[in-house]
Amino acid sequence: MHTWGWRVGEFFHTFFAAPVGGIIEAPLFFLEVVIGGLMAGVMYSLVALGFVLIFKASGVFNFAQGTMVLFAALCFVGFLEMGAALWIAFPLTLAIMVALAFVVERVVLRPLVNQEHIILFMSTIGIAFFLEGFGELLWGGDVHELDIGLPDGALFVGEILIQQNDLVAAAAASIMVAVLAFFFHYTRVGRALRAVADDHQAALSIGIPLQQIWFIVWAVAGAVALVAGIMWGQKLGVQFSLSVIALKALPVLILGGFTSIPGAIVGGLIVGVGEKVAEVFWGQALGGAIEEWFAYILALVFLLFRPQGLFGERIIERV
Amino acid sequence: MFYREAGDFKSTYAEDQALFPIALDRWFVLAAAVMACGVPLVASEYWLSTIFLPVLILSIAAIGLNLLTGYAGQLSLGAGGFMACGAYMAYKFTTAFPELNMVVVFALSGLSAAAVGIVFGIPSLRIKGFYLAVTTLAAQFFLLWLFTKVPWFVNYSISGVPTAPPREMFGVPVTGASASVEARYYLVLALTAILALLAKNLVRGRIGREWMAIRDMDIAAEIIGIRPLKTKLTAFAISSFYCGVAGALWSFCYINIVEPTAFDINRSFAILFMIIIGGLGSILGSFLGAAFITLLPVFLNNAPALFNLQISSTLVSHIEFMVFGALIIFFLIVEPHGLARLWQIAKEKLRLWPFPH
Numbered sequence: 023m024h025t026w027g028w029r030v031g032e033f034f035h036t037f038f039a040a041p042v043g044g045i046i047e048a049p050l051f052f053l054e055v056v057i058g059g060l061m062a063g064v065m066y067s068l069v070a071l072g073f074v075l076i077f078k079a080s081g082v083f084n085f086a087q088g089t090m091v092l093f094a095a096l097c098f099v100g101f102l103e104m105g106a107a108l109w110i111a112f113p114l115t116l117a118i119m120v121a122l123a124f125v126v127e128r129v130v131l132r133p134l135v136n137q138e139h140i141i142l143f144m145s146t147i148g149i150a151f152f153l154e155g156f157g158e159l160l161w162g163g164d165v166h167e168l169d170i171g172l173p174d175g176a177l178f179v180g181e182i183l184i185q186q187n188d189l190v191a192a193a194a195a196s197i198m199v200a201v202l203a204f205f206f207h208y209t210r211v212g213r214a215l216r217a218v219a220d221d222h223q224a225a226l227s228i229g230i231p232l233q234q235i236w237f238i239v240w241a242v243a244g245a246v247a248l249v250a251g252i253m254w255g256q257k258l259g260v261q262f263s264l265s266v267i268a269l270k271a272l273p274v275l276i277l278g279g280f281t282s283i284p285g286a287i288v289g290g291l292i293v294g295v296g297e298k299v300a301e302v303f304w305g306q307a308l309g310g311a312i313e314e315w316f317a318y319i320l321a322l323v324f325l326l327f328r329p330q331g332l333f334g335e336r337i338i339e340r341v
Numbered sequence: 342m343f344y345r346e347a348g349d350f351k352s353t354y355a356e357d358q359a360l361f362p363i364a365l366d367r368w369f370v371l372a373a374a375v376m377a378c379g380v381p382l383v384a385s386e387y388w389l390s391t392i393f394l395p396v397l398i399l400s401i402a403a404i405g406l407n408l409l410t411g412y413a414g415q416l417s418l419g420a421g422g423f424m425a426c427g428a429y430m431a432y433k434f435t436t437a438f439p440e441l442n443m444v445v446v447f448a449l450s451g452l453s454a455a456a457v458g459i460v461f462g463i464p465s466l467r468i469k470g471f472y473l474a475v476t477t478l479a480a481q482f483f484l485l486w487l488f489t490k491v492p493w494f495v496n497y498s499i500s501g502v503p504t505a506p507p508r509e510m511f512g513v514p515v516t517g518a519s520a521s522v523e524a525r526y527y528l529v530l531a532l533t534a535i536l537a538l539l540a541k542n543l544v545r546g547r548i549g550r551e552w553m554a555i556r557d558m559d560i561a562a563e564i565i566g567i568r569p570l571k572t573k574l575t576a577f578a579i580s581s582f583y584c585g586v587a588g589a590l591w592s593f594c595y596i597n598i599v600e601p602t603a604f605d606i607n608r609s610f611a612i613l614f615m616i617i618i619g620g621l622g623s624i625l626g627s628f629l630g631a632a633f634i635t636l637l638p639v640f641l642n643n644a645p646a647l648f649n650l651q652i653s654s655t656l657v658s659h660i661e662f663m664v665f666g667a668l669i670i671f672f673l674i675v676e677p678h679g680l681a682r683l684w685q686i687a688k689e690k691l692r693l694w695p696f697p698h
Contacts (some may be wrong), residue, residue, distance in 0.1 A: 042578060049372060072573065083386070083471050100618045129668055129670070130674075133674040134673065134674060134677070137673075137677050138677075139470070139471070140416060140617070140621075141348075141617075141673055141677045143471070144613075144614070144617050144669065144673055145669070145670050145673045145674075147610065147614075147620065147666075147669070148666045148667070148668075148669035148670040148673065149666060149667065149670065151662050151663070151665050151666030152662070152663050152665075152670070153665035153666070153667030154662050154666075155659045155660065155661065155662025155664075155665075155666065156659075156662075156663055158659045158662070159656070159660065159663065254429055269606070270589075272475045272478060273478075275475070276471075276472050276475045276476070280471065297613040308490075311486065312486070314482050314486050315482035315483040315486050317473070318476070318478050318479035318482055319479050319483060321475065321476065321479070322464055322476040325464065325467070325468050325472060325476060326464055326467055326468070329467045329468050329469070329472065330472075331472070339560050340560070
């Protein structure tokens with residue numbers, strides 16, 4: 023039997039001294055892990071963005087966003103495999119996502135106007151099931167390779183290794199956020215979207231057509247899903263585990279707050295870095311594969327201190 | 342005409358407060374119970390093991406989640422995690438104390454799940470709505486990871502997925518592969534009946550009313566003197582108890598193996614579907630929802646054969662997904678309050694039928 027002192031010492035060693043020692047000994051490796059985490063975080067942010075857009079404009083918690091990512095990627099790959107050129111496949115898929123937004127608004131959202139949030143949430147899970155089946159039906163359930171000629175391979179900055187396709191993803195995300203910011207702030211539709219997000223009733227009373235706005239916002243979310251799908255597909259191949267990865271966007275969302283676009287980005291980065299660092303330095307001590315739940319626990323602990331997330335609107339409750 | 346409260350006079354308060362105050366309801370429940378007891382006489386083994394057992398066990402889990410989500414208003418996506426907790430703890434208890442009566446083992450595993458439920462319910466005091474739903478996913482993923490990674494929970498078994506040990510009650514084997522389907526069915530049926538009656542009692546009493554007050558508006562409930570801490574945590578504890586018992590039964594009486602994949606995230610979603618399709622805030626709805634969600638895939642699998650269509654099995658599984666999703670949306674649009682509400686409407690109609698004016 024070991025003494026308690028020894029046990030405490032060992033505990034301290036495995037959970038604190040060894041990981042922190044590892045970080046201090048190899049700061050470059052740590053930096054590499056952090057950068058890898060940031061890049062993974064960008065990918066999560068891409069998915070989370072779509073959630074935020076829809077939640078802001080319609081208060082619908084769109085569970086189907088992950089499946090939309092998968093569906094868009096499947097369609098894109100499918101067109102490419104049929105021999106379409108890149109510049110044909112992209113607009114074609116975009117058109118499909120817009121059509122999907124139209125159908126969703128007409129068939130699902132419109133009849134469910136004024137229902138409780140949980141009902142709308144469940145209906146998006148229904149959409150997710152339908153899309154998953156539909157995607158498989160159209161394009162088959164195999165893993166598709168997606169290569170659109172983005173630079174692939176390792177890049178050394180000093181002694182730090184960075185994956186090139188991660189950089190491309192980060193660039194794509196930045197461009198997309200910039201475009202979205204421009205769209206929201208300087209276009210007529212964007213202003214209408216912000217008005218709806220602020221107050222449905224007020225927006226309605228000044229003559230903004232809510233249903234049209236919902237259609238637009240689902241279409242934009244579809245476009246975001248397409249970009250996210252291409253990035254994820256490039257990295258991992260287009261396969262059904264993509265929709266599982268998209269579940270990771272949920273802790274990202276609650277970290278950042280459901281209604282904040284910067285929140286989705288920052289939340290994604292925090293989750294990406296936290297997850298990678300925890301897995302690499304603490305994973306061994308805990309038995310490995312802690313990536314599965316780390317993001318959720320992180321989000322849970324975080325929410326205990328800030329229930330509305332990092333950038334979420336403050337919740338003011340009245341009787 | 343056939344269903345009515347009129348003429349059903351009550352002369353004491355006790356009668357008025359009875360669990361089923363209307364005579365016709367009492368007869369209906371009694372008839373359902375008798376029919377459930379008689380099922381093994383007519384149903385084949387295939388029907389018992391692939392339909393009745395899972396439906397009953399999932400009903401328990403659905404009742405559990407309904408208490409939490411439908412009555413107390415706390416959206417949870419962690420039901421599968423709590424089921425796993427019950428299954429693994431039942432395994433630990435029954436291997437540590439082989440002489441222990443199985444009902445006691447199931448109760449103990451439910452209590453362990455309840456303890457875990459309380460821990461994961463604590464955030465609900467500060468976190469609400471969809472934020473809470475996502476944090477309950479933490480329970481789902483963390484618990485499953487824990488049971489997969491810590492070999493103590495499976496007694497250091499090499500495969501990691503131990504089979505359910507055979508146990509007897511009154512000299513009849515009731516768990517494990519050697520138990521007859523009938524024995525397992527009666528055990529599950531008895532537990533389901535007891536737990537359902539208990540739930541029915543809970544929700545009409547003080548605890549249930551507190552839950553509903555918290556659900557409808559927690560700040561207002563707090564102001565009229567309901568303690569949110571106690572109320573929300575009892576909801577989590579009791580809900581997890583039900584889920585834990587359901588998980589233990591699932592492993593011991595249905596699949597005969599203690600494995601984590603039976604309790605993954607899809608299970609949690611399936612149970613959430615059950616209570617929404619069945620009806621939030623309704624015990625009957627939990628049964629209807631469990632039956633619907635379990636029977637739908639069985640039906641969809643057999644439907645092509647019924648119409649003499651030749652479709653490959655992969656195609657069937659894709660179409661199954663699509664039909665499942667479409668049906669959920671259809672149901673939500675047609676009747677957002679679920680099958681239980683349809684039943685209520687049917688009763689209203691029957692009250693007047695055949696003289697509607």
